[in-house]
Amino acid sequence: MRSVARSLVTGGAGFIGSNLARGLLAAGHAVVVVDNLSTGTRDNLADVAAEIEFVAGDVRDRDLMARLMRGVEWVFHQAALPSVPRSVADPWSSNDHNVNGTLSVLLAARDAGARRVVYAASSSVYGDTPTLPKRESMPATPLSPYAITKYVGELYCEAFHRLYGLETVALRYFNVFGPRQNPNSEYAAVIPRFIAALLRGEPPVIHGDGEQTRDFTYVDNVVAANLAAAAAPAEAVAGRVFNLGCGGRISLNRLLRELQSITGARVEPVHTAPRPGDVRDSEADISRAAEAFGYRPEVGLEEGLRRTVAWFAERLGVPATREPAAPPVAAAPDARHAWAPRPPTASVPAGEAAPRSGG
């Protein structure tokens, strides 16, 4: 009988982790999720709860990690406190969860003899260097406590490969979006906030002039890349860092126009002051991942946005599109009532657009 690959997803109750857990189940893995539910929710795993082993716990708990790691082949380390602004407000917590959490996962994986650790790194390590697209050979210049923590995690991954022979792969995600991304947090990313605002007919908020650009990447591409990076030959990936984006970029103003066209909700945005720590432009060169493990973003931006809008609309109990499209509505106090009444149970605030620079 063929043995089933056992995978541990840390942070598996979060946005990317819960999508990844589904991808691993679909690929036939036995999936263990550990999550302290600080930013994730059990709801994100509700429909697969019977198929996974869920452990409510903290990756910084070394005894727990040692226990969970027994028999695990693949580790997908997603647990972290995300968000640049959160880390600016509270650098200690970001460092504690992200740096100590990663070290704890790596130690447990090393000691238990796990085959490979795939680490959720971040494009924020590139900082605000003007060169585009970003290549892995460029120096890291992390600007925020969050970016520093994600970079330290990469360095630990490389060191554990060099020192102990643990196979590690760091995937630098570029602004991931898709179903199950939280639009509610004050640190929420721009796409779920825009979508939630538009679906309610509320004016989205853009920090700055809206001409800042991002390489937005649909979550299914990230899930596929994690699986491919886990399966690739060690000599192609171990101890290395890879960009994971779509290989393009779009301004927030254009992104909003795309979403207006998909939803038919023509509410105009409100612009506020730019946020400290946000980078201006971001775009990935994805050729290294393409060469090493055949990465190719299968779902493009527009299709990803359509799928995401459809998911949020179903969640909020509102139609995804409004026919016929209304003329643009100025951001006035009554603009929120332009097309859709607030659903009675929804608790999504207006879409304040923090691009969560480099995420």
Ligand SMILES: NC(=O)c1ccc[n+]([C@@H]2O[C@H](COP(=O)([O-])OP(=O)(O)OC[C@H]3O[C@@H](n4cnc5c(N)ncnc54)[C@H](O)[C@@H]3O)[C@@H](O)[C@H]2O)c1
């Ligand atoms: N979303 C993006 O655009 C993006 C971009 C770059 C990197 N990343 C990285 O991808 C990973 C997943 O991000 P996400 O967007 O899904 O965020 P998320 O907040 O939805 O998921 C993170 C999960 O980790 C859990 N967690 C946090 N600290 C923990 C701890 N100490 N022990 C156990 N669980 C803990 C949270 O409860 C949550 O479920 C993170 O490592 C993040 O830094 C995300």
